[in-house]
Amino acid sequence: MAACMDTLPAIAVYSLSSGKGSNVADAAFRFHAELNNFLAPRHRARRFSHPVSQDATLKHMIEALGVPHTEVGSVLLDSVEAPLSRRLQGGESIDVHPHADLPPEKFCAGDEAPVPRFIADAHLGQLAKQMRMLGFDVLYRNDFSDAEVASLAEQEERVVLTRDRDLLIRKQIERGCYLHPVAGNEQLLQVIRRFGLPHGSRALTRCLNCNGLLRRVAKEAVADRVPTYSWRAYSHFFECDECEQVYWEGSHVVRMRQRILHLLETIGGCVPSAFKSEPAG
Numbered sequence: 001m002a003a004c005m006d007t008l009p010a011i012a013v014y015s016l017s018s019g020k021g022s023n024v025a026d027a028a029f030r031f032h033a034e035l036n037n038f039l040a041p042r043h044r045a046r047r048f049s050h051p052v053s054q055d056a057t058l059k060h061m062i063e064a065l066g067v068p069h070t071e072v073g074s075v076l077l078d079s080v081e082a083p084l085s086r087r088l089q090g091g092e093s094i095d096v097h098p099h100a101d102l103p104p105e106k107f108c109a110g111d112e113a114p115v116p117r118f119i120a121d122a123h124l125g126q127l128a129k130q131m132r133m134l135g136f137d138v139l140y141r142n143d144f145s146d147a148e149v150a151s152l153a154e155q156e157e158r159v160v161l162t163r164d165r166d167l168l169i170r171k172q173i174e175r176g177c178y179l180h181p182v183a184g185n186e187q188l189l190q191v192i193r194r195f196g197l198p199h200g201s202r203a204l205t206r207c208l209n210c211n212g213l214l215r216r217v218a219k220e221a222v223a224d225r226v227p228t229y230s231w232r233a234y235s236h237f238f239e240c241d242e243c244e245q246v247y248w249e250g251s252h253v254v255r256m257r258q259r260i261l262h263l264l265e266t267i268g269g270c271v272p273s274a275f276k277s278e279p280a281g
């Protein structure tokens with residue numbers, strides 16, 4: 001697990017303050033809310049001047065100060081919203097804001113607001129399983145290297161989930177989410193607040209082990225792969241398309257639903273009907 005935010009080491013800062021060339025000038029920066037966690041202590045919760053060059057974009061400068069561009073929701077440049085690609089001249093006043101949380105009524109937005117696909121770094125196994133339980137598409141392996149995560153994120157247009165700031169600053173990564181909390185449940189809540197939930201029918205339709213999709217199978221087809229008691233006690237069985245793991249309605253699924261309901265009640269979100277019924281066949 002990455003270090004706690006308060007102990008994050010300073011990252012290599014752009015060499016913009018060396019006075020090379022004739023284009024060096026200062027701009028005034030102010031970072032808001034949790035973005036301050038990424039900054040050197042002397043820059044937190046205050047407006048400060050920092051040298052820029054005419055060739056530096058907002059993205060370059062924000063990352064040079066330690067904040068991954070993936071965590072920036074909006075930037076106001078002299079009180080007007082500006083894209084991260086905007087080049088700076090010096091003399092600007094820059095306010096950098098994090099992504100806004102979705103309001104609870106938007107957590108289950110339905111098909112019109114598709115939830116992105118994700119890739120979790122090798123330290124986030126618990127979060128990956130919890131997200132799969134809710135129906136999120138999450139690639140995860142405990143032996144993923146940072147280079148593999150970055151490459152897969154680029155190839156498959158996935159959002160990178162991590163507590164590694166340096167991973168999010170890699171050039172290949174367009175979308176990411178730094179998990180501020182350490183605990184898995186709190187991380188899951190952060191993801192839901194930022195991206196919403198997959199629409200209701202997706203809950204409990206993915207394999208927790210491999211991210212494959214579950215499909216309904218005949219009871220007779222899994223008779224030799226399920227404990228006798230469970231095979232006799234339950235009617236509905238599901239199999240993972242990828243790894244062939246068998247799932248059935250039992251105490252495990254009941255416990256998962258209870259955990260999901262508790263999480264959603266915690267954040268005041270809607271409760272998709274699928275949490276109260278069997279997985280879709």
Ligand SMILES: [Zn+2]
Nearest residue numbers: 207210240243
């Ligand atoms: Zn599987």
